[in-house]
Amino acid sequence: MKPGKPVLQSVRLLDQLRERIRYMHYSLSTEKAYVHLVRFFIRWQGRGGVMRHPRDMGAPEVEAFLTMLATERHVAAGGMASALDALSGLAS
DSSP: OOOSOOOOOOSSHHHHHHHHHHHTTOOHHHHHHHHHHHHHHHHHHGGGSOOOOGGGOOHHHHHHHHHHHHHTSOOOHHHHHHHHHHHHHHHO
16 A cells, blocks of 8 residues: 655646556556546637636536536446546546
8 A cells, every 4th residue: 555645746727637547556547548538628618718727626616527427418327437537637
């Protein structure tokens, strides 16, 4: 078991996400999928013209995003779980 979490070296959000994923030893395909989902989430939330940092968002924004994936994009349960896992990686 690894002691604690390492200090993230990068200042950019997606680079921090990549660092965290690599620390957890996830596959490269998982890393690419998570980064894509997080980027899509940020852009989708900013569709009104104002992009916000994910730290300024909470459960209502995540719930709205997951609802959109299910209703408009017809994403399966496994894809929804992946999206939730990817967004959870931002909070770590």
